[in-house]
Amino acid sequence: MGLTRKEQAARSRQKLLDAACELIRKNGYDATSISDITQACGMSPGNFYNYFKSKEDLILAIEREPYDSFFDELEKISDQATINQLCNYIKYYVDIAVNKFGVGYNRQWYAQHMRPREDLEKPTKLEITINECRQILTHGVQSGELAHNTPVEDLSEYIAFELHGMNICHIMSEGTFDAMAWTDKYCAYVENVMLKPYFVH
Structure with missing residues (x-):
């Protein structure tokens, strides 16, 4: 048929x-x-x-396709420890930005998003990234892995800002910035510095 x-x-x-x-x-x-x-x-x-x-x-x-699939990825790893979910999310984000899109696409993508917005009700990519990080951290609090006083909103913003900053560094270096190596170091920082005070032992 x-x-x-x-x-x-x-x-x-x-x-x-x-x-x-x-x-x-x-x-x-x-x-x-x-x-x-x-x-x-x-x-x-x-x-x-x-x-x-x-x-x-x-x-x-082009942008919407892989990033929309982030929510599907989050569902697949929802039974993992919070730090594993978060690091898998970060690695997935970087892999798309660096290996799928690359410098040429990302340069134009940021140029597009720097222009005045016509649809102010539609969330920006930054807002979407913050929301996805918030979803993971909130799940960690609800599951009892993270303390109730975990600053979910602040941490979600910090991580989202770092991810976009990484992407801009990759563009500005014409792709010579080793984003994948940075990812491993950043995940260790998220676990051992940002989240460590809030893990429930």
Whole structure:
């Protein structure tokens, strides 16, 4: 049985997303044209506009896919110790930022998010990151692993700020900053400094 029209459209859209992410990661945003993207998918440039309004619109669509899956990842590791959940989350975040997106995409992603926002009710990526960290830490408090006086809100913000700071350092260094090595050190810092006072023994 063949694909339905809706399934074909979803597959074509995904091809555009995957091709654009790879081309932008390798060549940078400015050096990647809509024609380059559609050619990589075996489509005509006109097909692009069936799915996206512009190349800028495509950037935001690329972003949403893996980061939206964070909540699925959190569900998969919800039975693990809080520090393991948090470190797995941090490593997952960095892996996407560095290995999936890379400098070329991330540079444009931040440029997009520095512009005035049209939809003020929609949460920013920073707010989403804070919320995901908050979800893990709140679960730790509720499960009794972390003390009730754990400053969940402050810690969630600190971790989110550090993750975005890491990404900016990776961009500014043109990818020479070793984000993966930083991740291991940062996870140790989160466990042994940030959360240590609040672990319930």
